[in-house]
Amino acid sequence: MITNGRGYMKTNWERHNPIIEIPVEAIQSIIRSYSSYHTVQNVTLLSGGLSHTNYKVKLEGDFVVVRVTGNYESLLKEETLHATLPGKVRSPRFLHLTKWSGYGVGILEWKKGSLLYQHLTDSSPNNMTRMGKSIGQQLAAIRELTFDAFGFLDTNLTVAEEFRLTPENFISTIESFFTTGYASKWLPNDVIDQIHRFTRENAHLFKEDESGPKLVHGDFNGLNLLMNGSDVSAVLDWEFALSGSIYFDIGNMLRYQYSHMSSFESGLITGLSEGGITLSENWRKLAKLADLVSLCSLLNQKVCGENRVQDIQRLINITLNDSWK
Structure with a gap:
Protein backbone atom coordinates (compact mmCIF):
# COMPACT_ATOMS: atom_id res chain seq x y z
CA MET A 1 0.00 0.00 0.00
CA ILE A 2 1.18 3.52 -0.78
CA THR A 3 0.89 5.94 2.11
CA ASN A 4 0.47 9.68 2.63
CA GLY A 5 -1.25 10.22 -0.70
CA ARG A 6 1.91 9.50 -2.66
CA GLY A 7 1.52 8.03 -6.15
CA TYR A 8 3.04 5.22 -8.12
CA MET A 9 6.46 5.82 -9.61
CA LYS A 10 6.24 8.05 -12.74
CA THR A 11 2.76 6.74 -13.50
CA ASN A 12 1.72 7.70 -17.05
CA TRP A 13 4.62 10.13 -17.45
CA GLU A 14 5.00 11.19 -21.05
CA ARG A 15 8.23 10.15 -22.78
CA HIS A 16 11.11 12.56 -23.38
CA ASN A 17 11.41 11.22 -26.91
CA PRO A 18 9.06 9.17 -29.10
CA ILE A 19 9.62 5.43 -29.37
CA ILE A 20 12.07 4.61 -32.16
CA GLU A 21 10.58 1.85 -34.27
CA ILE A 22 13.08 -0.47 -35.93
CA PRO A 23 12.07 -3.22 -38.40
CA TRP A 110 20.12 -9.36 -20.86
CA LYS A 111 19.82 -9.71 -17.08
CA LYS A 112 17.07 -11.73 -15.39
CA GLY A 113 14.98 -10.23 -12.64
CA SER A 114 12.07 -7.93 -11.92
CA LEU A 115 12.18 -4.19 -11.42
CA LEU A 116 12.31 -2.87 -7.86
CA TYR A 117 9.15 -0.78 -8.19
CA GLN A 118 7.14 -3.99 -8.63
CA HIS A 119 8.17 -5.06 -5.12
CA LEU A 120 7.65 -1.82 -3.22
CA THR A 121 3.87 -1.84 -2.88
CA ASP A 122 3.36 -5.17 -1.09
CA SER A 123 6.66 -6.29 0.50
CA SER A 124 6.91 -7.11 4.19
CA PRO A 125 9.00 -4.94 6.52
CA ASN A 126 11.72 -7.61 6.62
CA ASN A 127 11.90 -7.84 2.85
CA MET A 128 11.97 -4.05 2.54
CA THR A 129 14.95 -4.03 4.91
CA ARG A 130 16.75 -6.69 2.90
CA MET A 131 16.11 -4.89 -0.39
CA GLY A 132 17.23 -1.59 1.10
CA LYS A 133 20.45 -3.17 2.34
CA SER A 134 21.30 -4.67 -1.05
CA ILE A 135 20.60 -1.33 -2.74
CA GLY A 136 22.76 0.48 -0.17
CA GLN A 137 25.59 -1.95 -0.89
CA GLN A 138 25.30 -1.27 -4.62
CA LEU A 139 25.23 2.49 -4.08
CA ALA A 140 28.36 2.23 -1.93
CA ALA A 141 30.04 0.24 -4.72
CA ILE A 142 29.05 2.87 -7.28
CA ARG A 143 30.68 5.54 -5.08
CA GLU A 144 34.05 3.80 -5.34
CA LEU A 145 34.55 5.50 -8.72
CA THR A 146 36.10 8.90 -7.97
CA PHE A 147 36.71 11.94 -10.19
CA ASP A 148 38.94 15.00 -10.01
CA ALA A 149 36.02 17.42 -9.98
CA PHE A 150 32.25 17.68 -9.58
CA GLY A 151 30.13 17.99 -12.70
CA PHE A 152 28.73 16.55 -15.90
CA LEU A 153 30.72 13.88 -17.71
CA ASP A 154 31.70 13.64 -21.37
CA THR A 155 32.11 10.43 -23.35
CA ASN A 156 35.56 9.87 -21.83
CA LEU A 157 34.19 10.30 -18.29
CA THR A 158 36.02 13.60 -17.92
CA VAL A 159 34.15 16.43 -16.22
CA ALA A 160 33.16 18.66 -19.14
CA GLU A 161 31.06 21.12 -17.13
CA GLU A 162 31.68 21.66 -13.44
CA PHE A 163 28.70 21.63 -11.09
CA ARG A 164 28.72 21.19 -7.32
CA LEU A 165 25.88 21.53 -4.83
CA THR A 166 27.21 24.26 -2.54
CA PRO A 167 24.73 26.52 -0.72
CA GLU A 168 25.30 29.26 -3.30
CA ASN A 169 25.02 26.94 -6.31
CA PHE A 170 21.89 25.31 -4.90
CA ILE A 171 20.13 28.69 -4.75
CA SER A 172 21.39 29.94 -8.12
CA THR A 173 20.60 26.67 -9.91
CA ILE A 174 17.01 26.56 -8.67
CA GLU A 175 16.56 30.25 -9.55
CA SER A 176 17.94 29.72 -13.05
CA PHE A 177 15.30 27.10 -13.85
CA PHE A 178 12.60 29.71 -13.26
CA THR A 179 14.27 32.94 -14.44
CA THR A 180 16.16 31.91 -17.58
CA GLY A 181 14.71 28.43 -18.06
CA TYR A 182 11.25 27.04 -18.76
CA ALA A 183 10.16 25.75 -15.33
CA SER A 184 8.06 28.86 -14.58
CA LYS A 185 5.82 27.84 -17.48
CA TRP A 186 4.62 24.80 -15.58
CA LEU A 187 4.08 25.93 -11.97
CA PRO A 188 1.80 28.55 -10.36
CA ASN A 189 3.54 31.72 -9.15
CA ASP A 190 2.74 31.03 -5.47
CA VAL A 191 4.47 27.63 -5.69
CA ILE A 192 7.49 29.22 -7.40
CA ASP A 193 7.70 31.83 -4.64
CA GLN A 194 7.52 29.09 -2.02
CA ILE A 195 10.32 27.16 -3.76
CA HIS A 196 12.57 30.25 -3.71
CA ARG A 197 11.91 30.86 0.02
CA PHE A 198 12.48 27.20 0.79
CA THR A 199 15.81 27.03 -1.05
CA ARG A 200 17.16 30.15 0.65
CA GLU A 201 16.11 28.90 4.09
CA ASN A 202 17.71 25.47 3.69
CA ALA A 203 20.70 25.99 1.39
CA HIS A 204 23.09 26.15 4.36
CA LEU A 205 22.63 22.40 4.88
CA PHE A 206 24.90 21.68 1.91
CA LYS A 207 27.82 22.76 4.10
CA GLU A 208 27.35 19.31 5.69
CA ASP A 209 27.70 17.44 2.39
CA GLU A 210 31.12 15.78 2.47
CA SER A 211 30.33 13.03 -0.02
CA GLY A 212 32.96 14.11 -2.58
CA PRO A 213 33.22 14.04 -6.40
CA LYS A 214 32.23 10.46 -6.98
CA LEU A 215 29.99 8.58 -9.38
CA VAL A 216 26.27 9.41 -9.33
CA HIS A 217 23.94 7.17 -11.32
CA GLY A 218 21.59 10.09 -11.92
CA ASP A 219 18.36 8.08 -12.23
CA PHE A 220 18.71 5.73 -9.29
CA ASN A 221 15.21 4.44 -8.59
CA GLY A 222 12.86 1.49 -8.80
CA LEU A 223 12.61 1.70 -12.58
CA ASN A 224 16.35 1.14 -13.06
CA LEU A 225 17.11 -1.46 -10.41
CA LEU A 226 16.58 -5.09 -11.31
CA MET A 227 15.96 -7.44 -8.39
CA ASN A 228 16.44 -11.18 -7.88
CA GLY A 229 14.36 -11.73 -4.78
CA SER A 230 15.61 -9.15 -2.28
CA ASP A 231 19.03 -8.75 -3.95
CA VAL A 232 19.97 -6.31 -6.70
CA SER A 233 20.80 -8.25 -9.85
CA ALA A 234 21.56 -5.22 -12.06
CA VAL A 235 21.72 -1.43 -12.08
CA LEU A 236 20.39 -0.29 -15.45
CA ASP A 237 20.39 2.79 -17.72
CA TRP A 238 23.40 4.99 -16.95
CA GLU A 239 22.82 7.82 -19.45
CA PHE A 240 22.45 10.48 -16.73
CA ALA A 241 25.60 9.55 -14.77
CA LEU A 242 27.69 12.40 -13.37
CA SER A 243 30.29 13.23 -10.72
CA GLY A 244 28.61 14.60 -7.65
CA SER A 245 26.89 14.24 -4.32
CA ILE A 246 25.54 10.92 -3.11
CA TYR A 247 22.39 12.74 -2.03
CA PHE A 248 21.24 12.98 -5.67
CA ASP A 249 20.89 9.19 -5.82
CA ILE A 250 19.45 8.83 -2.32
CA GLY A 251 16.89 11.55 -2.99
CA ASN A 252 15.85 9.92 -6.25
CA MET A 253 15.55 6.53 -4.59
CA LEU A 254 13.32 7.88 -1.79
CA ARG A 255 11.26 10.24 -3.97
CA TYR A 256 8.17 8.04 -3.81
CA GLN A 257 7.02 6.75 -0.43
CA TYR A 258 5.53 3.31 0.22
CA SER A 259 4.47 1.30 3.25
CA HIS A 260 7.35 0.16 5.48
CA MET A 261 9.71 2.83 4.09
CA SER A 262 11.36 3.15 7.49
CA SER A 263 12.43 -0.49 7.15
CA PHE A 264 13.70 0.18 3.63
CA GLU A 265 15.65 3.25 4.80
CA SER A 266 17.15 1.30 7.69
CA GLY A 267 18.41 -1.36 5.28
CA LEU A 268 19.73 1.30 2.91
CA ILE A 269 21.77 2.96 5.67
CA THR A 270 23.10 -0.43 6.79
CA GLY A 271 24.20 -1.30 3.26
CA LEU A 272 25.91 2.06 2.84
CA SER A 273 27.63 1.72 6.22
CA GLU A 274 28.94 -1.74 5.34
CA GLY A 275 30.37 -0.15 2.20
CA GLY A 276 32.21 2.44 4.25
CA ILE A 277 29.83 5.36 3.74
CA THR A 278 28.62 7.49 6.63
CA LEU A 279 25.97 10.10 5.91
CA SER A 280 25.29 13.45 7.53
CA GLU A 281 22.86 13.47 10.47
CA ASN A 282 20.65 15.55 8.18
CA TRP A 283 20.87 13.05 5.33
CA ARG A 284 17.11 12.96 4.71
CA LYS A 285 17.00 16.74 4.35
CA LEU A 286 20.03 16.78 2.04
CA ALA A 287 18.48 14.03 -0.08
CA LYS A 288 15.23 15.98 -0.39
CA LEU A 289 17.09 19.17 -1.29
CA ALA A 290 19.21 17.44 -3.93
CA ASP A 291 16.11 15.84 -5.38
CA LEU A 292 14.38 19.23 -5.52
CA VAL A 293 17.09 20.25 -8.00
CA SER A 294 16.33 17.15 -10.04
CA LEU A 295 12.56 17.73 -9.95
CA CYS A 296 12.86 21.37 -11.01
CA SER A 297 15.27 20.39 -13.80
CA LEU A 298 12.64 17.97 -15.11
CA LEU A 299 10.31 20.97 -15.54
CA ASN A 300 12.98 22.97 -17.35
CA GLN A 301 11.64 21.88 -20.74
CA LYS A 302 9.90 23.68 -23.61
CA VAL A 303 7.46 20.79 -23.83
CA CYS A 304 6.36 18.94 -20.71
CA GLY A 305 3.46 16.49 -20.63
CA GLU A 306 0.46 17.10 -18.38
CA ASN A 307 0.87 13.90 -16.37
CA ARG A 308 4.54 14.60 -15.80
CA VAL A 309 3.85 18.18 -14.64
CA GLN A 310 1.08 17.12 -12.25
CA ASP A 311 3.19 14.43 -10.62
CA ILE A 312 6.29 16.64 -10.32
CA GLN A 313 4.25 19.47 -8.78
CA ARG A 314 2.79 17.00 -6.29
CA LEU A 315 6.26 15.75 -5.39
CA ILE A 316 7.58 19.30 -5.02
CA ASN A 317 4.67 20.18 -2.72
CA ILE A 318 5.50 17.17 -0.56
CA THR A 319 9.11 18.35 -0.29
CA LEU A 320 8.06 21.88 0.58
CA ASN A 321 5.46 20.89 3.15
CA ASP A 322 6.36 17.67 4.96
CA SER A 323 9.94 16.66 4.21
CA TRP A 324 11.40 17.80 7.53
CA LYS A 325 9.62 15.43 9.91
Missing part, protein backbone atom coordinates in the same frame (compact mmCIF):
# COMPACT_ATOMS: atom_id res chain seq x y z
CA VAL A 24 13.05 -6.76 -37.50
CA GLU A 25 15.26 -6.89 -40.59
CA ALA A 26 17.20 -3.87 -39.32
CA ILE A 27 17.59 -5.45 -35.87
CA GLN A 28 18.96 -8.56 -37.56
CA SER A 29 21.49 -6.38 -39.38
CA ILE A 30 22.41 -4.67 -36.09
CA ILE A 31 22.91 -8.03 -34.38
CA ARG A 32 25.12 -9.25 -37.22
CA SER A 33 27.31 -6.17 -36.85
CA TYR A 34 28.03 -7.60 -33.40
CA SER A 35 28.14 -11.28 -34.32
CA SER A 36 27.55 -12.90 -37.70
CA TYR A 37 26.65 -16.19 -36.01
CA HIS A 38 23.42 -15.03 -34.38
CA THR A 39 19.94 -15.05 -35.88
CA VAL A 40 17.08 -12.99 -34.45
CA GLN A 41 14.16 -15.18 -33.40
CA ASN A 42 11.91 -12.68 -31.65
CA VAL A 43 11.81 -8.96 -30.81
CA THR A 44 9.84 -7.38 -27.94
CA LEU A 45 9.58 -3.67 -27.17
CA LEU A 46 10.38 -3.17 -23.48
CA SER A 47 8.18 -0.90 -21.41
CA GLY A 48 9.63 1.71 -19.08
CA GLY A 49 12.39 4.10 -19.99
CA LEU A 50 11.27 7.60 -20.91
CA SER A 51 14.31 8.60 -22.96
CA HIS A 52 15.84 5.69 -24.89
CA THR A 53 14.00 2.89 -26.69
CA ASN A 54 14.84 -0.66 -25.58
CA TYR A 55 14.11 -3.97 -27.29
CA LYS A 56 14.47 -7.46 -25.87
CA VAL A 57 15.88 -9.61 -28.66
CA LYS A 58 15.81 -13.40 -28.55
CA LEU A 59 18.73 -15.14 -30.21
CA GLU A 60 19.53 -18.85 -30.30
CA GLY A 61 19.55 -19.84 -26.65
CA ASP A 62 20.15 -16.30 -25.43
CA PHE A 63 18.70 -12.80 -25.11
CA VAL A 64 20.21 -9.34 -25.52
CA VAL A 65 18.88 -5.81 -25.15
CA VAL A 66 19.08 -3.48 -28.15
CA ARG A 67 19.13 0.10 -26.87
CA VAL A 68 18.36 2.92 -29.32
CA THR A 69 18.65 6.69 -29.02
CA GLY A 70 19.03 9.80 -31.11
CA ASN A 71 21.87 10.83 -28.80
CA TYR A 72 24.82 8.68 -29.88
CA GLU A 73 27.16 10.36 -27.39
CA SER A 74 25.02 9.28 -24.44
CA LEU A 75 25.48 5.64 -25.50
CA LEU A 76 29.19 6.21 -26.01
CA LYS A 77 29.37 7.52 -22.44
CA GLU A 78 27.43 4.48 -21.22
CA GLU A 79 29.79 2.12 -23.06
CA THR A 80 32.82 3.79 -21.45
CA LEU A 81 31.17 3.78 -18.05
CA HIS A 82 30.23 0.10 -18.21
CA ALA A 83 33.89 -0.69 -18.90
CA THR A 84 34.98 1.47 -15.94
CA LEU A 85 32.48 0.57 -13.22
CA PRO A 86 33.93 -0.91 -10.02
CA GLY A 87 33.79 -4.69 -10.02
CA LYS A 88 31.22 -4.84 -7.21
CA VAL A 89 28.64 -2.93 -9.25
CA ARG A 90 26.14 -5.32 -10.79
CA SER A 91 25.43 -4.06 -14.27
CA PRO A 92 24.82 -5.70 -17.66
CA ARG A 93 27.81 -5.96 -19.96
CA PHE A 94 27.84 -3.45 -22.81
CA LEU A 95 28.54 -5.73 -25.77
CA HIS A 96 28.55 -3.54 -28.85
CA LEU A 97 27.99 0.01 -30.08
CA THR A 98 26.95 0.92 -33.60
CA LYS A 99 24.68 3.23 -35.60
CA TRP A 100 21.53 2.65 -37.60
CA SER A 101 19.75 5.22 -39.78
CA GLY A 102 21.24 8.10 -37.81
CA TYR A 103 20.50 6.58 -34.39
CA GLY A 104 22.93 5.30 -31.82
CA VAL A 105 22.44 1.61 -31.02
CA GLY A 106 23.89 -0.35 -28.13
CA ILE A 107 23.71 -4.09 -27.56
CA LEU A 108 23.73 -5.08 -23.90
CA GLU A 109 23.62 -8.28 -21.94
Whole structure:
Protein backbone atom coordinates (compact mmCIF):
# COMPACT_ATOMS: atom_id res chain seq x y z
CA MET A 1 0.00 0.00 0.00
CA ILE A 2 1.18 3.52 -0.78
CA THR A 3 0.89 5.94 2.11
CA ASN A 4 0.47 9.68 2.63
CA GLY A 5 -1.25 10.22 -0.70
CA ARG A 6 1.91 9.50 -2.66
CA GLY A 7 1.52 8.03 -6.15
CA TYR A 8 3.04 5.22 -8.12
CA MET A 9 6.46 5.82 -9.61
CA LYS A 10 6.24 8.05 -12.74
CA THR A 11 2.76 6.74 -13.50
CA ASN A 12 1.72 7.70 -17.05
CA TRP A 13 4.62 10.13 -17.45
CA GLU A 14 5.00 11.19 -21.05
CA ARG A 15 8.23 10.15 -22.78
CA HIS A 16 11.11 12.56 -23.38
CA ASN A 17 11.41 11.22 -26.91
CA PRO A 18 9.06 9.17 -29.10
CA ILE A 19 9.62 5.43 -29.37
CA ILE A 20 12.07 4.61 -32.16
CA GLU A 21 10.58 1.85 -34.27
CA ILE A 22 13.08 -0.47 -35.93
CA PRO A 23 12.07 -3.22 -38.40
CA VAL A 24 13.05 -6.76 -37.50
CA GLU A 25 15.26 -6.89 -40.59
CA ALA A 26 17.20 -3.87 -39.32
CA ILE A 27 17.59 -5.45 -35.87
CA GLN A 28 18.96 -8.56 -37.56
CA SER A 29 21.49 -6.38 -39.38
CA ILE A 30 22.41 -4.67 -36.09
CA ILE A 31 22.91 -8.03 -34.38
CA ARG A 32 25.12 -9.25 -37.22
CA SER A 33 27.31 -6.17 -36.85
CA TYR A 34 28.03 -7.60 -33.40
CA SER A 35 28.14 -11.28 -34.32
CA SER A 36 27.55 -12.90 -37.70
CA TYR A 37 26.65 -16.19 -36.01
CA HIS A 38 23.42 -15.03 -34.38
CA THR A 39 19.94 -15.05 -35.88
CA VAL A 40 17.08 -12.99 -34.45
CA GLN A 41 14.16 -15.18 -33.40
CA ASN A 42 11.91 -12.68 -31.65
CA VAL A 43 11.81 -8.96 -30.81
CA THR A 44 9.84 -7.38 -27.94
CA LEU A 45 9.58 -3.67 -27.17
CA LEU A 46 10.38 -3.17 -23.48
CA SER A 47 8.18 -0.90 -21.41
CA GLY A 48 9.63 1.71 -19.08
CA GLY A 49 12.39 4.10 -19.99
CA LEU A 50 11.27 7.60 -20.91
CA SER A 51 14.31 8.60 -22.96
CA HIS A 52 15.84 5.69 -24.89
CA THR A 53 14.00 2.89 -26.69
CA ASN A 54 14.84 -0.66 -25.58
CA TYR A 55 14.11 -3.97 -27.29
CA LYS A 56 14.47 -7.46 -25.87
CA VAL A 57 15.88 -9.61 -28.66
CA LYS A 58 15.81 -13.40 -28.55
CA LEU A 59 18.73 -15.14 -30.21
CA GLU A 60 19.53 -18.85 -30.30
CA GLY A 61 19.55 -19.84 -26.65
CA ASP A 62 20.15 -16.30 -25.43
CA PHE A 63 18.70 -12.80 -25.11
CA VAL A 64 20.21 -9.34 -25.52
CA VAL A 65 18.88 -5.81 -25.15
CA VAL A 66 19.08 -3.48 -28.15
CA ARG A 67 19.13 0.10 -26.87
CA VAL A 68 18.36 2.92 -29.32
CA THR A 69 18.65 6.69 -29.02
CA GLY A 70 19.03 9.80 -31.11
CA ASN A 71 21.87 10.83 -28.80
CA TYR A 72 24.82 8.68 -29.88
CA GLU A 73 27.16 10.36 -27.39
CA SER A 74 25.02 9.28 -24.44
CA LEU A 75 25.48 5.64 -25.50
CA LEU A 76 29.19 6.21 -26.01
CA LYS A 77 29.37 7.52 -22.44
CA GLU A 78 27.43 4.48 -21.22
CA GLU A 79 29.79 2.12 -23.06
CA THR A 80 32.82 3.79 -21.45
CA LEU A 81 31.17 3.78 -18.05
CA HIS A 82 30.23 0.10 -18.21
CA ALA A 83 33.89 -0.69 -18.90
CA THR A 84 34.98 1.47 -15.94
CA LEU A 85 32.48 0.57 -13.22
CA PRO A 86 33.93 -0.91 -10.02
CA GLY A 87 33.79 -4.69 -10.02
CA LYS A 88 31.22 -4.84 -7.21
CA VAL A 89 28.64 -2.93 -9.25
CA ARG A 90 26.14 -5.32 -10.79
CA SER A 91 25.43 -4.06 -14.27
CA PRO A 92 24.82 -5.70 -17.66
CA ARG A 93 27.81 -5.96 -19.96
CA PHE A 94 27.84 -3.45 -22.81
CA LEU A 95 28.54 -5.73 -25.77
CA HIS A 96 28.55 -3.54 -28.85
CA LEU A 97 27.99 0.01 -30.08
CA THR A 98 26.95 0.92 -33.60
CA LYS A 99 24.68 3.23 -35.60
CA TRP A 100 21.53 2.65 -37.60
CA SER A 101 19.75 5.22 -39.78
CA GLY A 102 21.24 8.10 -37.81
CA TYR A 103 20.50 6.58 -34.39
CA GLY A 104 22.93 5.30 -31.82
CA VAL A 105 22.44 1.61 -31.02
CA GLY A 106 23.89 -0.35 -28.13
CA ILE A 107 23.71 -4.09 -27.56
CA LEU A 108 23.73 -5.08 -23.90
CA GLU A 109 23.62 -8.28 -21.94
CA TRP A 110 20.12 -9.36 -20.86
CA LYS A 111 19.82 -9.71 -17.08
CA LYS A 112 17.07 -11.73 -15.39
CA GLY A 113 14.98 -10.23 -12.64
CA SER A 114 12.07 -7.93 -11.92
CA LEU A 115 12.18 -4.19 -11.42
CA LEU A 116 12.31 -2.87 -7.86
CA TYR A 117 9.15 -0.78 -8.19
CA GLN A 118 7.14 -3.99 -8.63
CA HIS A 119 8.17 -5.06 -5.12
CA LEU A 120 7.65 -1.82 -3.22
CA THR A 121 3.87 -1.84 -2.88
CA ASP A 122 3.36 -5.17 -1.09
CA SER A 123 6.66 -6.29 0.50
CA SER A 124 6.91 -7.11 4.19
CA PRO A 125 9.00 -4.94 6.52
CA ASN A 126 11.72 -7.61 6.62
CA ASN A 127 11.90 -7.84 2.85
CA MET A 128 11.97 -4.05 2.54
CA THR A 129 14.95 -4.03 4.91
CA ARG A 130 16.75 -6.69 2.90
CA MET A 131 16.11 -4.89 -0.39
CA GLY A 132 17.23 -1.59 1.10
CA LYS A 133 20.45 -3.17 2.34
CA SER A 134 21.30 -4.67 -1.05
CA ILE A 135 20.60 -1.33 -2.74
CA GLY A 136 22.76 0.48 -0.17
CA GLN A 137 25.59 -1.95 -0.89
CA GLN A 138 25.30 -1.27 -4.62
CA LEU A 139 25.23 2.49 -4.08
CA ALA A 140 28.36 2.23 -1.93
CA ALA A 141 30.04 0.24 -4.72
CA ILE A 142 29.05 2.87 -7.28
CA ARG A 143 30.68 5.54 -5.08
CA GLU A 144 34.05 3.80 -5.34
CA LEU A 145 34.55 5.50 -8.72
CA THR A 146 36.10 8.90 -7.97
CA PHE A 147 36.71 11.94 -10.19
CA ASP A 148 38.94 15.00 -10.01
CA ALA A 149 36.02 17.42 -9.98
CA PHE A 150 32.25 17.68 -9.58
CA GLY A 151 30.13 17.99 -12.70
CA PHE A 152 28.73 16.55 -15.90
CA LEU A 153 30.72 13.88 -17.71
CA ASP A 154 31.70 13.64 -21.37
CA THR A 155 32.11 10.43 -23.35
CA ASN A 156 35.56 9.87 -21.83
CA LEU A 157 34.19 10.30 -18.29
CA THR A 158 36.02 13.60 -17.92
CA VAL A 159 34.15 16.43 -16.22
CA ALA A 160 33.16 18.66 -19.14
CA GLU A 161 31.06 21.12 -17.13
CA GLU A 162 31.68 21.66 -13.44
CA PHE A 163 28.70 21.63 -11.09
CA ARG A 164 28.72 21.19 -7.32
CA LEU A 165 25.88 21.53 -4.83
CA THR A 166 27.21 24.26 -2.54
CA PRO A 167 24.73 26.52 -0.72
CA GLU A 168 25.30 29.26 -3.30
CA ASN A 169 25.02 26.94 -6.31
CA PHE A 170 21.89 25.31 -4.90
CA ILE A 171 20.13 28.69 -4.75
CA SER A 172 21.39 29.94 -8.12
CA THR A 173 20.60 26.67 -9.91
CA ILE A 174 17.01 26.56 -8.67
CA GLU A 175 16.56 30.25 -9.55
CA SER A 176 17.94 29.72 -13.05
CA PHE A 177 15.30 27.10 -13.85
CA PHE A 178 12.60 29.71 -13.26
CA THR A 179 14.27 32.94 -14.44
CA THR A 180 16.16 31.91 -17.58
CA GLY A 181 14.71 28.43 -18.06
CA TYR A 182 11.25 27.04 -18.76
CA ALA A 183 10.16 25.75 -15.33
CA SER A 184 8.06 28.86 -14.58
CA LYS A 185 5.82 27.84 -17.48
CA TRP A 186 4.62 24.80 -15.58
CA LEU A 187 4.08 25.93 -11.97
CA PRO A 188 1.80 28.55 -10.36
CA ASN A 189 3.54 31.72 -9.15
CA ASP A 190 2.74 31.03 -5.47
CA VAL A 191 4.47 27.63 -5.69
CA ILE A 192 7.49 29.22 -7.40
CA ASP A 193 7.70 31.83 -4.64
CA GLN A 194 7.52 29.09 -2.02
CA ILE A 195 10.32 27.16 -3.76
CA HIS A 196 12.57 30.25 -3.71
CA ARG A 197 11.91 30.86 0.02
CA PHE A 198 12.48 27.20 0.79
CA THR A 199 15.81 27.03 -1.05
CA ARG A 200 17.16 30.15 0.65
CA GLU A 201 16.11 28.90 4.09
CA ASN A 202 17.71 25.47 3.69
CA ALA A 203 20.70 25.99 1.39
CA HIS A 204 23.09 26.15 4.36
CA LEU A 205 22.63 22.40 4.88
CA PHE A 206 24.90 21.68 1.91
CA LYS A 207 27.82 22.76 4.10
CA GLU A 208 27.35 19.31 5.69
CA ASP A 209 27.70 17.44 2.39
CA GLU A 210 31.12 15.78 2.47
CA SER A 211 30.33 13.03 -0.02
CA GLY A 212 32.96 14.11 -2.58
CA PRO A 213 33.22 14.04 -6.40
CA LYS A 214 32.23 10.46 -6.98
CA LEU A 215 29.99 8.58 -9.38
CA VAL A 216 26.27 9.41 -9.33
CA HIS A 217 23.94 7.17 -11.32
CA GLY A 218 21.59 10.09 -11.92
CA ASP A 219 18.36 8.08 -12.23
CA PHE A 220 18.71 5.73 -9.29
CA ASN A 221 15.21 4.44 -8.59
CA GLY A 222 12.86 1.49 -8.80
CA LEU A 223 12.61 1.70 -12.58
CA ASN A 224 16.35 1.14 -13.06
CA LEU A 225 17.11 -1.46 -10.41
CA LEU A 226 16.58 -5.09 -11.31
CA MET A 227 15.96 -7.44 -8.39
CA ASN A 228 16.44 -11.18 -7.88
CA GLY A 229 14.36 -11.73 -4.78
CA SER A 230 15.61 -9.15 -2.28
CA ASP A 231 19.03 -8.75 -3.95
CA VAL A 232 19.97 -6.31 -6.70
CA SER A 233 20.80 -8.25 -9.85
CA ALA A 234 21.56 -5.22 -12.06
CA VAL A 235 21.72 -1.43 -12.08
CA LEU A 236 20.39 -0.29 -15.45
CA ASP A 237 20.39 2.79 -17.72
CA TRP A 238 23.40 4.99 -16.95
CA GLU A 239 22.82 7.82 -19.45
CA PHE A 240 22.45 10.48 -16.73
CA ALA A 241 25.60 9.55 -14.77
CA LEU A 242 27.69 12.40 -13.37
CA SER A 243 30.29 13.23 -10.72
CA GLY A 244 28.61 14.60 -7.65
CA SER A 245 26.89 14.24 -4.32
CA ILE A 246 25.54 10.92 -3.11
CA TYR A 247 22.39 12.74 -2.03
CA PHE A 248 21.24 12.98 -5.67
CA ASP A 249 20.89 9.19 -5.82
CA ILE A 250 19.45 8.83 -2.32
CA GLY A 251 16.89 11.55 -2.99
CA ASN A 252 15.85 9.92 -6.25
CA MET A 253 15.55 6.53 -4.59
CA LEU A 254 13.32 7.88 -1.79
CA ARG A 255 11.26 10.24 -3.97
CA TYR A 256 8.17 8.04 -3.81
CA GLN A 257 7.02 6.75 -0.43
CA TYR A 258 5.53 3.31 0.22
CA SER A 259 4.47 1.30 3.25
CA HIS A 260 7.35 0.16 5.48
CA MET A 261 9.71 2.83 4.09
CA SER A 262 11.36 3.15 7.49
CA SER A 263 12.43 -0.49 7.15
CA PHE A 264 13.70 0.18 3.63
CA GLU A 265 15.65 3.25 4.80
CA SER A 266 17.15 1.30 7.69
CA GLY A 267 18.41 -1.36 5.28
CA LEU A 268 19.73 1.30 2.91
CA ILE A 269 21.77 2.96 5.67
CA THR A 270 23.10 -0.43 6.79
CA GLY A 271 24.20 -1.30 3.26
CA LEU A 272 25.91 2.06 2.84
CA SER A 273 27.63 1.72 6.22
CA GLU A 274 28.94 -1.74 5.34
CA GLY A 275 30.37 -0.15 2.20
CA GLY A 276 32.21 2.44 4.25
CA ILE A 277 29.83 5.36 3.74
CA THR A 278 28.62 7.49 6.63
CA LEU A 279 25.97 10.10 5.91
CA SER A 280 25.29 13.45 7.53
CA GLU A 281 22.86 13.47 10.47
CA ASN A 282 20.65 15.55 8.18
CA TRP A 283 20.87 13.05 5.33
CA ARG A 284 17.11 12.96 4.71
CA LYS A 285 17.00 16.74 4.35
CA LEU A 286 20.03 16.78 2.04
CA ALA A 287 18.48 14.03 -0.08
CA LYS A 288 15.23 15.98 -0.39
CA LEU A 289 17.09 19.17 -1.29
CA ALA A 290 19.21 17.44 -3.93
CA ASP A 291 16.11 15.84 -5.38
CA LEU A 292 14.38 19.23 -5.52
CA VAL A 293 17.09 20.25 -8.00
CA SER A 294 16.33 17.15 -10.04
CA LEU A 295 12.56 17.73 -9.95
CA CYS A 296 12.86 21.37 -11.01
CA SER A 297 15.27 20.39 -13.80
CA LEU A 298 12.64 17.97 -15.11
CA LEU A 299 10.31 20.97 -15.54
CA ASN A 300 12.98 22.97 -17.35
CA GLN A 301 11.64 21.88 -20.74
CA LYS A 302 9.90 23.68 -23.61
CA VAL A 303 7.46 20.79 -23.83
CA CYS A 304 6.36 18.94 -20.71
CA GLY A 305 3.46 16.49 -20.63
CA GLU A 306 0.46 17.10 -18.38
CA ASN A 307 0.87 13.90 -16.37
CA ARG A 308 4.54 14.60 -15.80
CA VAL A 309 3.85 18.18 -14.64
CA GLN A 310 1.08 17.12 -12.25
CA ASP A 311 3.19 14.43 -10.62
CA ILE A 312 6.29 16.64 -10.32
CA GLN A 313 4.25 19.47 -8.78
CA ARG A 314 2.79 17.00 -6.29
CA LEU A 315 6.26 15.75 -5.39
CA ILE A 316 7.58 19.30 -5.02
CA ASN A 317 4.67 20.18 -2.72
CA ILE A 318 5.50 17.17 -0.56
CA THR A 319 9.11 18.35 -0.29
CA LEU A 320 8.06 21.88 0.58
CA ASN A 321 5.46 20.89 3.15
CA ASP A 322 6.36 17.67 4.96
CA SER A 323 9.94 16.66 4.21
CA TRP A 324 11.40 17.80 7.53
CA LYS A 325 9.62 15.43 9.91
